[in-house]
Amino acid sequence: MKYFITVLILLFTLTCVSQVDVQSKIKYHTEKAQNYLDKEKALSGYYSIDKDGIKMYASPTDKINHKIEFQIDWLDMYLFKMTCQKHSSESLMEKYKSGKFTSLIQDGIYIGYNRSEKKLQGLKIAIDPGHIANDFEMGDLEKKHIIIKGDSINGIKDSIEIAEGILTYATAILLKEKLEKEGATVFLTRTADKCAFGKTYQQWKKDDLKNAVDSLYKIGEIKAWQKDYFNSSKAKDRDIFRVIFRDLELAKRVELINNFNPDYTVVIHYNVDETNLDWIKTTDKNFNMCFVGGAFMKNDLITKEKRFEFLRLLITDDLEKSIAISSSVIKKFESELNVPTASARDAKYLIEGCLPTEANGVYCRNLQLPRYIHSPIVYGETLYQDNINECKLLSAETDKTKNKRIQQVADAYFKGILNYVSTNK
Ligand SMILES: [Zn+2]
Incomplete structure (x- = not known):
């Protein structure tokens, strides 16, 4: 009986501690989003921060309909940070598209510096x-x-x-x-x-402008008339520079x-x-x-x-x-x-x-x-x-x-x- 009560007290304490911990994480991340990330206070429809963790939504309508784009639990936050440090943008995007975070790290998560007497050695x-x-x-x-x-x-x-x-x-x-x-x-x-790109602007224009214009058109970044203009000899350098x-x-x-x-x-x-x-x-x-x-x-x-x-x-x-x-x-x-x-x-x-x-x-x-x-x-x-x-x-x-x-x-x-x-x- 005594043992049972001790276990109960321990469990109760652990639950309280982790609830306090989660509450402080919610507070910290909510304030961080509001103070640093959301300039016009207009983005709350894209994310939620609650007892489960952080969820992202593709649109405010999706949030209303509980259609989660990506979810990460509080327990996985540390691994997420390490993953962001160690992986390429492409593999991170693949992970994001999968909808739920699981660690990508297989080869150890601690990145240590082998510092010598030089102050920036290893950095x-x-x-x-x-x-x-x-x-x-x-x-x-x-x-x-x-x-x-x-x-x-x-x-x-x-x-x-x-x-x-x-x-x-x-x-x-x-x-x-x-x-x-x-x-x-x-x-x-x-x-x-x-x-x-490893070349001068003029060389880039010669080698790569056409491909760049075509791919920007394909993904809807520029309109058909812009594609025609930039593929023509009339295109001005200033416009090419600024738009493309x-x-x-x-x-x-x-x-x-x-x-x-x-x-x-x-x-x-x-x-x-x-x-x-x-x-x-x-x-x-x-x-x-x-x-x-x-x-x-x-x-x-x-x-x-x-x-x-x-x-x-x-x-x-x-x-x-x-x-x-x-x-x-x-x-x-x-x-x-x-x-x-x-x-x-x-x-x-x-x-x-x-x-x-x-x-x-x-x-x-x-x-x-x-x-x-x-x-x-x-x-x-x-x-x-x-x-x-x-x-x-x-x-x-x-x-x-x-x-x-x-x-x-x-x-x-x-x-x-x-x-x-x-x-x-
Ligand atoms: Zn500048």
């Missing part, structure tokens, strides 16, 4: 230098080329020309060198003159990064003042910011792929880790570059397209790379290129790896990453 870091321009002509085509006119009042003698793609690539090269010195294995998504090339090339960057399976991903961009139209004159404004995944808009869960990424961001720690490492990096942007961190009121898109996080200057934004890359991510937007002082500093040196300001930016990324990794071993 794999992907770097994505934003945009593709290696000259002003290409910068013009991708609309990432600013020309500040000579201005005697502000002490600019001749016009200043900057192509963001040249700055990001030089920053990436400098950062790669520093990370490798500390033992990291680093992967870059592109070279100075070749995009993620840009997103496909970003998708290729995601594919390359996810195949590399990094521990962290760094995406490098330089910003401009969005209100300084055409960027022909300078601005006094200057800010740093970082983006992480999340802030899905009300029409952002219409495909299975996007619903999977929503679920991945909800369950894995990628978002929490992205916020933490970005926070470490943005503090270094501020201290090393002497440029302030943006608060939400400093740019319109930070209010309209983002959700703030608890970290100063780090915002959830549903951009293609933070949405699809399966690792914690630092998506940096440092300083304003059209700022009155920055444009002068950035215009120095033809070889931008020798430019002092760019060296400082690379150094700030490096110190921020190192600081985060050493305190989170």
Whole structure:
């Protein structure tokens, strides 16, 4: 009898503990979805978080009819996180399509680092230098080329020309060198003159445009008249770049990064003042910011792929880790570059397209790379290129790896990453 009572008490206690545990998981994930992932508070029809676990639905009508697209129980969450770390996007999508989570891992779930005295030994870091321009002509085509006119009042003698793609690539090269010195294995998504497809834009146009247009038409991404236009000689480069090339090339960057399976991903961009139209004159404004995944808009869960990424961001720690490492990096942007961190009121898109996080200057934004890359991510937007002082500093040196300001930016990324990794071993 005594034994029976003890067992009953034990069972009762275990049930209470696991109920408390489940309640806190429900609370945590519900708040995470509301605060980080659902920008317009319009997505609750696509998921539910309850005592069983998390369920995804293809549409709000399916939720009403209890037609579950994918279900994962609380007990399987840890294995799900590990599975997301270890498997390709394709096998994860196959798993998602099967409707219920079971672990794919057969070869052990613990991923340990063999750290030596080098601070980043054993870590794999992907770097994505934003945009593709290696000259002003290409910068013009991708609309990432600013020309500040000579201005005697502000002490600019001749016009200043900057192509963001040249700055990001030089920053990436400098950062790669520093990370490798500390033992990291680093992967870059592109070279100075070749995009993620391993060729120039012009070469891609020659080799791959037709196939790309046909397949986009087939999946309903472009209409018949667009297909005819892009297959004709009348198609303008700017249109081809904007409608066909840009997103496909970003998708290729995601594919390359996810195949590399990094521990962290760094995406490098330089910003401009969005209100300084055409960027022909300078601005006094200057800010740093970082983006992480999340802030899905009300029409952002219409495909299975996007619903999977929503679920991945909800369950894995990628978002929490992205916020933490970005926070470490943005503090270094501020201290090393002497440029302030943006608060939400400093740019319109930070209010309209983002959700703030608890970290100063780090915002959830549903951009293609933070949405699809399966690792914690630092998506940096440092300083304003059209700022009155920055444009002068950035215009120095033809070889931008020798430019002092760019060296400082690379150094700030490096110190921020190192600081985060050493305190989170
Ligand atoms: Zn950019």
